[in-house]
Amino acid sequence: MNILVLGGTRFFGKKLVELYLQNGHSVTILTRGQSGNPFGTKVKQLIANRDDADSLSQVLSDTTWDIVYDNICYSPNEAHNICNILKGKTKKLVFTSTLSTYEIDGIVKTEGDFNPFDYEVRMGNREDFSYGEGKRQAEAVLFKEATFPVVAVRFPIVMGENDYTRRLHFHIERILQEQPISLPNIEAKMSFITDDEAAAFLYFAGSTPIEGPYNATATGAISLKDLLGLIEETTGKHAKISLVGGDEMSQSPYGVPADWYMTTTKAEAAGFTFSQLHDWLPTLVKTLVKELQ
Incomplete structure (x- = not known):
């Protein structure tokens, strides 16, 4: 297959490209050209600014794709532009969405808890919305305007050794350095997924005939209290927790x-088997603790 990946040079986007290369497919990455090309001659590279519709349209003229992955769409304007630009050019679009499309209300989320098909669209750029609302708006535009099949993959926070956001790293570093961590609710449970599994599900979403929104997360959830406990056990240090205020x-x-977590019943029914969170999270914590010590 002929694959185009917007946002494929780091973290799970990079893993996705590697999966397609390992399986013998032709991959093109589209980037601004500022972060380099980690794949060298194994992939083709197009240079364009994702936010510039004219630039994007020009670089994608006279191209066709079996699957396009959009990992870097954050607004309805960007979604509208990609729908227009890819009309007649792709057999499918896989959009990286987020758990943030759901309200944080303590209820385990199913795909039906946010319905993009009847969501009111308000056009704007990414700076006009919160992260979650920008993704909701992007989903709504894609499902209403696209002339090709669309899958919206709703990920929770993605974890991995090479996480450029360093969110798990933050907690380990603060505990190692005996610095305080501020939390609104230490008992709140969350779900996570690894970068490898995120890439595997994106591959699955593109290569199978599924459409619509799909939750994708490791099975199980963990409270922040228990997650910090894992780090304490591994580091031998106690976390300094503040439940109010904090800088x-x-x-x-x-x-x-x-x-704040979700069920994957729909994705499992489609044929994907997710990992168990507690099978890999302690190992990841140990690996990062060793690295950061």
């Missing part, structure tokens, strides 16, 4: 006021 530097990027 900006101490605020946990996992800080949520209530349980």
